Amino acid sequence: MLKNLKETMKNAPIVRRGTYNYFIHPISDGVPLVRPELLREVIACIVKNANLEVDKIVTVEAMGLPLGAALSTMTDIPFIIIRKRKYELPGEIAVHQATGYSKGELYLNGINKGDRVLIVDDVISTGGTMKAVIQALEQAGAIIEDIVVVIERGEGRKVIEDMGYRVQTIIKIDVDEHGVKILGCIDDKL
Ligand SMILES: O=P(O)(O)OC[C@H]1O[C@H](OP(=O)(O)OP(=O)(O)O)[C@H](O)[C@@H]1O
Numbered sequence: 161m162l163k164n165l166k167e168t169m170k171n172a173p174i175v176r177r178g179t180y181n182y183f184i185h186p187i188s189d190g191v192p193l194v195r196p197e198l199l200r201e202v203i204a205c206i207v208k209n210a211n212l213e214v215d216k217i218v219t220v221e222a223m224g225l226p227l228g229a230a231l232s233t234m235t236d237i238p239f240i241i242i243r244k245r246k247y248e249l250p251g252e253i254a255v256h257q258a259t260g261y262s263k264g265e266l267y268l269n270g271i272n273k274g275d276r277v278l279i280v281d282d283v284i285s286t287g288g289t290m291k292a293v294i295q296a297l298e299q300a301g302a303i304i305e306d307i308v309v310v311i312e313r314g315e316g317r318k319v320i321e322d323m324g325y326r327v328q329t330i331i332k333i334d335v336d337e338h339g340v341k342i343l344g345c346i347d348d349k350l
């Protein structure tokens with residue numbers, strides 16, 4: 161299981177972004193090529209493991225987008241994208257996002273108080289993005305039922321668990337300047 165994800169992860173090239181060793185992978189970058197068998201495998205794994213008793217799937221620009229779109233067509237659950245662009249619609253919520261290599265603002269629209277949501281993203285690393293997403297959703301009055309992230313590196317999961325939320329991740333990796341090492345996979349215990 162997850163053969164395509166493991167294979168592509170092992171071969172992911174590394175580039176430096178400041179002091180940050182950034183891996184490049186189809187799921188996290190859309191580069192060099194997203195093969196349908198990889199996306200299908202990842203989406204099937206999310207469908208199998210996530211709590212889908214929700215009103216909306218919430219994803220983040222940019223690389224949450226293919227995941228949210230594919231998951232929505234599989235489950236018939238609508239999805240929203242937290243954008244890096246301001247729309248100034250009534251009720252728009254702005255939060256600050258910091259990753260290991262960038263900073264910016266995120267803008268949430270389309271959530272009503274009491275909406276049950278599943279958050280899906282491609283990577284969790286420092287947890288800075290997920291923290292901002294949770295803060296925006298809490299401010300909007302959403303009920304966060306589950307959080308699923310495809311690729312885990314670093315300490316971000318702990319940051320979010322310390323906020324009181326469970327985070328499921330599909331593959332856990334370590335990254336240094338030489339490459340990616342796989343530490344574990346959601347299907348290891350099966
Ligand atoms: O846990 P963190 O340190 O916050 O890192 C994780 C975030 O970093 C990437 O987003 P980025 O803002 O780079 O956007 P992208 O999807 O356009 O690559 C990724 O898509 C996650 O959202």
Ligand code: HPA
Pocket residue numbers: 181182183184185188189259260283284285
């Ligand atoms: O190393 C990374 N690669 C791709 N996306 C990311 N988002 C956070 N860290 C990374």
